[in-house]
Amino acid sequence: MQAGKPILYSYFRSSCSWRVRIALALKSIDFETVPINLIKDGGQQLAIIEYLEETRPTPRLLPQDPKKRAQVRMISDIITSGIQPLQNLSVLKQVGQENQLTWAQKAIRPGFNALEQVLWSTAGKYCVGDEVSMADLCLVPQVANAERFKVDLTPYPTISRINKTLMALEAFQVSHPCRQPDTPPELRA
Amino acid sequence: MQAGKPILYSYFRSSCSWRVRIALALKSIDFETVPINLIKDGGQQLAIIEYLEETRPTPRLLPQDPKKRAQVRMISDIITSGIQPLQNLSVLKQVGQENQLTWAQKAIRPGFNALEQVLWSTAGKYCVGDEVSMADLCLVPQVANAERFKVDLTPYPTISRINKTLMALEAFQVSHPCRQPDTPPELRA
Numbered sequence: 001m002q003a004g005k006p007i008l009y010s011y012f013r014s015s016c017s018w019r020v021r022i023a024l025a026l027k028s029i030d031f032e033t034v035p036i037n038l039i040k041d042g043g044q045q046l047a048i049i050e051y052l053e054e055t056r057p058t059p060r061l062l063p064q065d066p067k068k069r070a071q072v073r074m075i076s077d078i079i080t081s082g083i084q085p086l087q088n089l090s091v092l093k094q095v096g097q098e099n100q101l102t103w104a105q106k107a108i109r110p111g112f113n114a115l116e117q118v119l120w121s122t123a124g125k126y127c128v129g130d131e132v133s134m135a136d137l138c139l140v141p142q143v144a145n146a147e148r149f150k151v152d153l154t155p156y157p158t159i160s161r162i163n164k165t166l167m168a169l170e171a172f173q174v175s176h177p178c179r180q181p182d183t184p185p186e187l188r189a
Numbered sequence: 190m191q192a193g194k195p196i197l198y199s200y201f202r203s204s205c206s207w208r209v210r211i212a213l214a215l216k217s218i219d220f221e222t223v224p225i226n227l228i229k230d231g232g233q234q235l236a237i238i239e240y241l242e243e244t245r246p247t248p249r250l251l252p253q254d255p256k257k258r259a260q261v262r263m264i265s266d267i268i269t270s271g272i273q274p275l276q277n278l279s280v281l282k283q284v285g286q287e288n289q290l291t292w293a294q295k296a297i298r299p300g301f302n303a304l305e306q307v308l309w310s311t312a313g314k315y316c317v318g319d320e321v322s323m324a325d326l327c328l329v330p331q332v333a334n335a336e337r338f339k340v341d342l343t344p345y346p347t348i349s350r351i352n353k354t355l356m357a358l359e360a361f362q363v364s365h366p367c368r369q370p371d372t373p374p375e376l377r378a
Contacts, residue, residue: 046262051259073236077235094295
């Protein structure tokens, strides 16, 4: 990685890929995308983000203070372990076409309830205070998934407010699924 | 946490609690257990482990080398985001009593296939090299879950071998679900 341009094996729609793309954009790391038409979701990509953080520490995606770091990791884990695995493709397949929307909503809502409550005590402008962190990288792709599965976001004003603020940042826009090399034409924006 | 004895809100059977109990035992941190008869699984507890690592760095649960750290986190994430959320209580309830065993096996097997393959290139005595790490804290409770759901472990010789080596260590024994203050008498050992 230190030598040469890193390659990101990416799928335009995957939240995991998107999280990493945001991290790369924030750290201004030039990379090559190799599109993989395969959805293998999960939180594994947090290991990449932590690795980027350790090898390219500026700008930092984890706060310096251990308690704030723990808050960032807790929020990231609520999303990547508590919500996302339950709504990824292999699970939805097992659940069956006609139950997918209900299943995904049942997976997302309790997670968002927990998240909204946690954010009351941690959020400033962003998920934890006023600095963009790994938690924000996890939040935005998850909110996009919630919208895709038609979850009503009215009960989550803090989540919605932070998501809107983040979506105004360039790193979150260039990394968006609608702007990837493998985005199908009908989903481009 | 730095002041006074830490309190662990723990459920004897929860893999998440067990992971944290192992970390506390390895770091020789004296703590009080407050049993919570409630299963709220997920990977959130990795934030506690990372926090322990930062505030009590000895013995280290994350290797110093960034690449090895990434391996440790990747293995931990395969377990805590890729496998465990799919077999926890709220999901099993939604799946229905008669489908639970099949569902859990379907969740664990592909995860163990991935894990076994990753371990071929990372493992020494333990998951990553010859030092106990966060990955090992995640492995042991997950193998116990696999056994509970009657997953045949024959195709996973590396997982089985590492699990056996780890289970010989005191930190993994004292933290075992069969030895907790809230373990019901019939499950004690």
